[in-house]
Amino acid sequence: MTYGKFAYLYDDLMEEVPYDRWVEMVLKLKSKYNLKGDKLLDLACGTGELSVSLTGAGFDVIGVDLSGDMLAVANEKAENSGNQIPLYQQNMVELDVNTTFDIIGIFCDSLNYLQSEEEVIETFHKVLQHLDSGGLFIFDVHSVYKIMEVFMNQTFTHDQEDICYIWNCFQGEYPYSVEHELTFFVQDSNTNKYDRYDEFHSQRTFPVNQYQSWLSEAGFEFLEMTADFTDDSPTNDSERIFFVARKP
Numbered sequence: 001m002t003y004g005k006f007a008y009l010y011d012d013l014m015e016e017v018p019y020d021r022w023v024e025m026v027l028k029l030k031s032k033y034n035l036k037g038d039k040l041l042d043l044a045c046g047t048g049e050l051s052v053s054l055t056g057a058g059f060d061v062i063g064v065d066l067s068g069d070m071l072a073v074a075n076e077k078a079e080n081s082g083n084q085i086p087l088y089q090q091n092m093v094e095l096d097v098n099t100t101f102d103i104i105g106i107f108c109d110s111l112n113y114l115q116s117e118e119e120v121i122e123t124f125h126k127v128l129q130h131l132d133s134g135g136l137f138i139f140d141v142h143s144v145y146k147i148m149e150v151f152m153n154q155t156f157t158h159d160q161e162d163i164c165y166i167w168n169c170f171q172g173e174y175p176y177s178v179e180h181e182l183t184f185f186v187q188d189s190n191t192n193k194y195d196r197y198d199e200f201h202s203q204r205t206f207p208v209n210q211y212q213s214w215l216s217e218a219g220f221e222f223l224e225m226t227a228d229f230t231d232d233s234p235t236n237d238s239e240r241i242f243f244v245a246r247k248p
Helices: 006-013 019-032 048-057 068-080 117-129 146-153 210-218
Strands: 038-042 062-067 087-089 099-107 131-142 156-157 163-171 178-188 194-204 220-226 239-248
Touching: 019 048, 019 099, 019 131, 048 062, 048 068, 062 068, 068 087, 087 163, 099 117, 117 131, 131 146, 156 220, 194 239, 210 220, 210 239
Parallel strands: 038 062, 038 099, 062 087, 099 131
Antiparallel strands: 131 239, 156 163, 163 178, 178 194, 220 239
16 A cells, blocks of 8 residues: 555644554553664664654664655655664555564554455565664554544545645455445645645454464564553553554
């Protein structure tokens, strides 16, 4: 799944996303599991918001994303922040950056853009290959509850002076999957007229025990699973599930 025009609108529309909480979580996990190294791969880094923040927190970050448009935004953002962050355009399923890391993160439910079990399994194997021994794999996904009860058959809107959107959600092709149909209206600063852009995104999740099983089968040591930026285990109505695993 790639982003087109949406890549250049993403940060304006997602300004309430709590990126600082992901940074706090990574720092906390690094300390909790006595990880000494700071080399971190931000896999599916998007516009680089977390990559820049994690660099500011002391990590040596490399970013990878499938979307060239997202990476263009990330590169400009890194330069404006005074950071040099190597960025690579790759599909996470085919990850190959010829180095290893202390931490690999797939944040902001990016793993949910993979549409098949095989893609998730292969991604886990690629991540394991790119971790140093003792390295941490951290990722978060939408829960089954979030997909089926919060997103499904819902319409969301956003209206501000220069950007607005209509976001419709429909049942996807696979179990626990959702199709996002997004229509954006963006004001042209020169004419004050609004240009329309349409994008279509798909997300799929799996039950938590399935993720745990795939991690174990790939060769990871499963460490913990929490929900919604807390230290608590997931419940039936948790919306975002966090997984932490380690390469033996």
